[in-house]
Amino acid sequence: MTWATIAAVAAVCITLRVAAPLLLADRRLPPPVERRLNATVVPLLAALVAVQVLTARGEPHVDARAAGVAVAAGVFLVRRSLLLALVVAAAVTAALRLV
């Protein structure tokens, strides 16, 4: 990888992060736009998890990790503890891989 490639990849990543905050300066987004942006959080998180857990190299795929994440979700629904849920996710996943 050349330094030019590194600079280009870094420039793209940084630009995507700072573009909106800089262009908006200190103007607030109109409330309807803000509500719309907020409404993207749930479907986007769901998609993020689904792509990570239910696909591998683009193909649908289920493994121990999906089970670990599902159990963690159940635990979190009952006991609202992020830390506990993460520990459960890792433990269940690791245990299933041993089987």
Add this chain to the structure above:
Amino acid sequence: MNAVTDDARIIDGARLAAPFAAADFLDGVAFGVVAVGLGVGAVQATVLSATAFSGSAQFASLTVLGDHGSLLAILAAVIALNARYLVFGASVAPSLSRNPFRRIAEAQMLTDASWALSLRGGRPNRAVLVGAGLVSFLTWTTGTAAGAAFGGVLDDTSAVGLDAALPAFFVCLMIERLRTRGDVAAAGAGALLAVALAPFVPAGVPLLVVLATALVLRSA
């Protein structure tokens, strides 16, 4: 906002992100190991992690590089994978500092996790964004340096199930936001759409389509 509560929330953000700091570190190690294995210099890999600060974009860059892809192909993959950060940036913009330099630094702390955490209270919270982002930034960058330097010593995060921690974390953040039946439907639709699209489009595009669809469809 006074400085004391601001600082307190930075610590809050860091604490919230702490549970997966180990996973971020090991992901960083994995990136460093893979990068050096492909002939990328250790310093180069570390600089890339400290500037691009994006696991998906950096691994994709390595994949394209490994396939002897052009710079243009690399950048196209990076844009597809990270275009959602344009929207993340817009959604946290109102909470960021007025000072343009601080603004840039704060926006640079955007990750999927820090963004979602910063919106936990309903309105974006910049201190949480910075606290959570810093934890990821430090662990990802030092992990990369360690992986690039010691290569191959410790690159298997799956044995201890740590690779499940991050998706579990996102699931929890999502569950916290499920208040109405519409939210549950949106979550199901988002997940289904992403998995259905994954075989047919390049990585990153399913998330973009879900994001665009949600922006258009959901006005509530």
